[in-house]
Amino acid sequence: MKLERLFQLLFLVPAAVYLLLFFGFPVVKNVIMSFQAYTTTTFYTGEAPWVGLQNYVKVLGSQLFGTALLNTALFTIGSIVGQFAIGLLFALFFRRNFPLSGVLRSLLLLPWLLPLIVSSAVWKWILDQDSGVLNQFLGGVGIGPVPWLTSPSVALITVILVNIWIGIPFNTTILYGGLQDIPEELYEAGSLDGATGWKAFRHITWPMLRPVVSVVLVLGVVYTVKVLDIILGLTNGGPANATQTIATQSYDLSFKQFDFGSGAALSNILIVISALFAIVYLRLNRKAVDD
Amino acid sequence: MTDTALPLRRPSGRGATPKPRLRGNGKKYLLTAVGVLILAVMLFPVYWMINISLQPAGPAIEAAWFPIHAQFNGYVQAFQDQAGNLVTSLLVALGSVIISLVIATPAAYALAQFKVRGVNALLFGILISQMIPGIVVANALYAAYNDLGLLNSIPGLILADSTAGIPFAILIMRAFMLNIPTSIIEAAKVDGAGNFRAFRSIVLPISVNSLITAGLFTFLFTWSDFLFALTLTTTQDVQPITLGIYQYIGTFTSDWSTVMAAAVMASIPAIVLLLAAQKFIAAGATGGAVK
C-alpha cells in the first residue's frame, strides 16, 4: 500500500517540480522585491534597500487605486458574464449536427490566433470615431457616431466588448468539449422521464457540465483580472484613466516609471485578489455540489 | 435567430434533446445559415486584417471595404522578412505542446483519480500559478536564463511558454478525467494492470478528446506568446513571429499592408491545425461512443 502511494506520487512529481521552478521562484522573487526600494539603480548595483511596507502604503494610498480597483472589477465581471453566456450559447448551438458545424466551430477559434498586438491595432481602426468601419456602418442605419474609445464613459464598455470577443472562442471550445462528454444515454433516460428542453438542460446538462463550468469560470476570472495587452493596445489606460486597471497600473509603475518595488507590490495585491476570489468560489461550489 | 439557435427554449420537447436528428433538410441548412452568420460577425476583424493586407501601402484608415485592387506586395515583403520567424514559432509551439502534455497528463490523472494527501494543495497551487502576471515570471526567468545560457534558445522559449500550457492543460484534462468512472480503472487493476498500465491502456484512450483540446490550446497559447519572446530573446537569431510583427509596428513608420500580411501569414499554420484537429476531435468522439 505504501509502495502504491509512492507510485501515485510519481505521477505528480514532474508537474510539481515544474511549477516550483517556473512559478514558485518568480513569486518569491516578486514578494521580496515588493519590500525593497527596487529601482533602475538596483539593476546595475544589485542593491535594493529594505523599505518595509512603504511600497504597499504608497500604492494603496494613491488616488488611482480606487479607480483601478473598480475598473478591474467591472472589466472582469463584464468580460466573464459576456464570454461565458455567449460561449455557452454557441457551444449548445454547435452541438446540434448540421452541415459544416464542425468546420464553422473550428474557424470560430480564429480570433484567438491573431497576435494581440494585431487584434488591438485592427480593433482600433474598426472603432475609430471618425473613419472607423463600425461607425460608418452604424451611421448608415442612423446611429452614432459612437465615441467608442474617446469618451471616458464609453471606453471601458468598449474594452470589455473587445475582450469578450477575444474570450468567446475559449469558452465555446471548452464548454463544447464538456457537452460532448455527457453520455447520450442520460438524455435518452431523461426523455423517458419527461426531462426535455429546459428541464433536460437544468437536470442533466448543467449538473454534468459543472466541473467544466467551474474551470472555465475560475480560469476566466483569473485570466481576465490580469489582462494587460489589449487595454494597453486600445487605450493605454485612457482616456483620462477611464480604462486603467490594477494590471495596467502595475505595468505603468514598473516599466514606465521604473519603480519596480511599487509595481511588484501592486501585482502582489492583484494575485491576492484573484486568489481570494478562487477560494470563495471553490468553497461555494463545493458546498453546492455537496448539497 | 435565437429561437433556432437555442434548442433549450423550444416549447415542444421532441427536437430539443441534444444532437437531435433533424428531419427536414431545410431546417438543417437554416442552422448552417445561422452558424455562418455568427461566424461572419465573429470573424469580421479577421476579414478586416486580410482586407488591409491586400490594400496598396498607405494609411490603414483609408482602407476600402473590399480589396478590389488587391496587391500582394505586402505578402512578398512579409515573406522575405518573416519566413524564418514562422519556423521558429512552429518549433516552439510544437515543442511546448509535447512538453506540456507529457508533464500535465499524468498529473491531471492523479489529481482527478487518486486520493493522495496534498492533491488539493497542488491543485490550488496550479490555480494560483494562473494568477501570476506573465511579467512577474518573465522578469525572474531572465536572470536565471542568463546564468544558464538559455536566452535566445528554442528550448528556453519552449520551457517558458509552457508556463501557459502546463497548468492550463492539467486543469482542463482533470476536469474531463473526473468523469471517468473509477470502476473502469479498478476493474483493470483487478485484472492485474498496475497504475501505469491502467493509465496507458485505459485512461489515455478514453481521454483523447481532452488531450487534443489541451494540446490545441497549448499550441495556440504558445503561438501567440509575445511577452516571453520579447523578454527572453536579445538578438534576432531566435525570433518568433509575434516579435517579428511587433518589430514591424515600429517607432516611426507604419506600412500597414505588410504588417497585416505578416499577421495573415502568422495565422495560416494555426488555421491548418485547427481544421485538422477538428477531424481528430470528431473521430475521437465517435470512437469513444462505439466502445
Place this chain on the structure above:
Amino acid sequence: MAATIPLVLAGCSGSGGSTSSGKVDSITVLDYYNQGNDKTVIGDYLDKCGAANDVKINRTLVPGSSLIQKVLQQASSKTLPDVLMLDNPDLQQIAATGALSPLTDYGISTDGYAKGVLDAGTYKDKVYGLAPTVNTIALFYNKDILDKAGITPPTTWDELKTDAKKLTKGSQYGFAVDANATYEGTWQFLPFMWSNGGDEKDINTPQTEEALSLWTDLVKDGSMSKSVVNWTQADVNDQFIAGKTAMMINGPWQIPGLKDSKVDYGIAQIPVQSASDTAVAPLGGEVWTVPNTGDKAKQKVAAKIVDCMNSEKNQLGMAKLRYTIPSKTAAAEQFGKDVPAEQVFVDLVASARARTGELGEDWPKAATKIYTAVQSSLTGQSSPADALKNAQSSN
C-alpha cells in the same frame, strides 16, 4: 548544484575579446533603429566609425519600446554593450544608476553643441551622452487644402483657432495632435505649454492652463477630432496623409513617409499665443553613451566610436539621410543651407529645450501628470484648470 556549473562556464567564455591580448577587435552596440532607412544609415555610419578605429561592430537592434527593459536586464546580468544608444529623456535615469561613464573621461570635447543637446546628455554636471542628430516637432500643413481655402499657415493661437475651424468640413478636420496617455502625448503638448511660459515643475499655473484651454477649445468646436486622445504620432500622420486633417503637429521622421505619399505639404513653426512670444520646442533625438562594462580597453575604443559618430562631417551626413538636424551648431547651419526645406527645424532646434533639463530623473512623474491632465480636459471630464490642479496634486 546543477545551476552553478553553467554559470561558471558562462563566466569564462564571456570575457574573451580584449583583456588578455590587449588588442580590441570588436565592439558591441545596442540601439533601437530597427526600421528601414534609419536602420541602414546608422548601421553604415557605425561600420564606418568601426573601420576607422580598426574594430568590427556587432550591432543588436530592439524595438524602441523595449530598449530600457533590455538595458536594465543587461545591467543586472553584467552584459551591457560597449556602445549604447538611449532616447534622450531616458539618459539621466540610466546615468543615475551608475551604468554609464562620463564622456569627458575619454577626452571627448563637448564644444559647439546647442545648449539643449548638452542639457539632455548631462547628469550631475557631467556629460554622459551625445546625440549626433536631433529633432523636434513643428506644424505640418497640407498646401493644397490651405491654398484652396486661401489660408497661410497660422502663427498665433487665435489664427490657429480660426484657421482650423475654417479648414474643418465634412470628414476633414482642421488640426490634429497626439494627445494620448503616453509620454508621446506629453511631448506634443510641451511646445504649447513652454512657449506660453508654462513649466513642468508646477503645471497648475495660468500659463499652462491657457495652453490646455487652447487644445480643449479646438476639440470642443470640432476643429480637432475627439479621437486625438488615442492617436499616436504615427496615427496623426496617417490622418494627414489620408487628407482627413489639414494641419498636424509632427516631427521630421515622418518626412520619408510623407514624400512617398502624394500629399503636398509645408512645414512651419508651431503657433504661439501672441506674435511676440518665442517658440520653445522640445528636444528629441537619441544620445550615444559608453556603459561601464569593466573592460577599460573596450570602453576607450567605444568612446572613440561615439566621438566619431558625432564628428561634424558624420553629423551632417546622417542628418541629410535621416531628415534630422545636426546637434553641433555649425553643422546645423550648414544643413540649413543645404536643405532649406528643413530650415524651420534648424531654427527650432537651436533653442530647443531638453525634457529632463529641469527635473532630471524625476521627469517621468511630471510627464505622467501632464498627459493625465490633457486627457481629463480633452475628454470633458474636468475643466482645464481643474484637470491641471488635480494632476499636479496627484501622487
